[in-house]
Amino acid sequence: MISYAEFMELVLYHPEHGYYMKEGQKIGRDGDFYTTSNVSDLYGSMVAKWYREIALQFGxxxxxxxxxxxxxxxxxxxxxxxQRDCSVPLKYTIVETSPYHRKIQRDKIQFNEQIKQISSLDELEPFEGLLFSNELVDALPVHVIEKQAGALFEVMVSIDGDKLVEVNVPLNNEYILAFMKEQELDLTEGQRIEIPVAMCELISSLSGVLTxxxxxxxxxxxxxxxxxxxTHKNGSLRGYYQHQMIxxxxxxxxxxxxxxxxxxxxFIDYGEKAGFTFIEKLRQDEFFLAIGILKELQDHFDPNPFSEQSKRNRAIRSLIMPTGPSPSFRVVLQHKGLLAFENAWVEAKQK
Incomplete structure (x- = not known):
């Protein structure tokens, strides 16, 4: 019998049999899910323009x-x-555990001394700059807790014949109990929830590398x-296979x-404990509007829907329209040692 966190660690990250570690497309039309940063080149280019201005302005x-x-x-x-618009050399490091995705990345990106690819956070040297992740935390292992007959139980995974089944055991994990008390997660009868111990550990590690x-x-x-x-009584744990929710x-x-x-x-609280300063949590569309995505729109009409201009305009709209994916995502903005940037961000948002 193992915890859900141990189960997820095995089925997602086992070196040979883990979902993320095996060959096979996972992201995109022929995979199991989409990520907004993978839909268009505009996403990365907008963040690059934004960070380039910040790096120059705040040193x-x-x-x-x-x-x-x-x-x-x-x-x-x-x-x-x-590289298109800045003469200052960029240092870019990708931390990627998946051998399959490392191979895909090498097909797209020319790695060298400045543009690096490593397989573990343990290999990352402390640095000053921008720390970025998109849909990373949602894929971390979690413990599953449920309230039954007024008591808290941890939902474990066991084997019954040839099937995997759930087994409830009394919750005695002091870390989880403290987390739930601290976060004021007072469950109702029959409610279950996921507890992100791995997320808390990751935040501490990330703070250690971003100086x-x-x-x-x-x-x-x-x-x-x-x-x-x-509406969230059953928790949020779910699977995705060929774009179908399981x-x-x-x-x-x-x-x-x-x-x-x-x-x-x-995430914000543990970030503060680890040394990050929280600036703002906002919807992804609000973030792109705040960093000037509307300036990228081409005003004049292009009758060709397949032109680069038309495709770019559609990509911009997809990132800011309420019917697109962006309103479902949140951007958490934090800093370490950049109070001037925090003040400038707040002032710009108030204008």
Missing amino acids: IKPEICEIGAGTGRFAQSFINEW KGIALMVDYGYTKEEWLEP ANVLQNPGLMDITSHVHFDA
């Missing part, structure tokens, strides 16, 4: 570390945009209040993506 080093780069499309578009700069995390998730809404994540281990919603308040 931050032109360095970026992306944790979990997937297909490498964000990195490729960021690097291309930077000064900006942390930009993009993902979907809930606040404390949203977690306790009746409620039972014990099916087909190692063959599908498994995710859970991010605890945003905990």
Whole structure:
């Protein structure tokens, strides 16, 4: 019998049989899920323009570390945009655990002394710059907790014949109990919730490598209040296989993506404890509007829907329209040692 966190670690990250570690397309039309940063080159180029201005204005080093780069499309578009309009050399490091995705990235990006690819956060040297992740935290292993008959239980994974089944055991994990008390997660009868111990550990590790700069995390998730809404009574753990949502994540281990919603308040709180300063949490569309995406729109009409101008305009609209994916995602903006940037960001938002 193992915890859900141990189960997820095995089925997602086992060196040979883990979903992310095996060959096979995972992101995009022929995969199991989409990420917004992989849909268009515009995503990476906009963040590059934004960070380039910040680096020049506030004297931050032109360095970026992306944790979990997937297909490498964000990195490729960021690097291309930077090199197109900036003479200052960029240092870009990708931390990618998946051998399959490392291979895909090498097909897109020319790695060298300045543009590096490493397989573990342990290999990352402390740096000053931008720390970026997109849909990383939702894929981290979580513990599953449930309230039954007024008591808290941890939902474990066991084997019954040839099937994987859930087994409830009394919750005695002091770290989880302290987390729930601290985050004011008072479950109702029958409610279950995921507890992100791995997320808390990751935040501490990330703070150890970013000595000064900006942390930009993009993902979907809930606040404390949203977690306790009746509509979220069954938690958020789910699988994705060929773009279909799978409620039972014990099916087909190692063959599908498994995710859970991010605890945003905990992410921010644990970031503060680790040395990050929280600036703002906003919708992804609001973030792109704040960094000037509307300036990229081409005004004059192009009758050719397949022209580069038309495709770019559609990409811009897809990132800011309420019917697009952006309103479902949140951008968490933090910094270390950049109070001047924080003040400038707040002042710009107030104008």
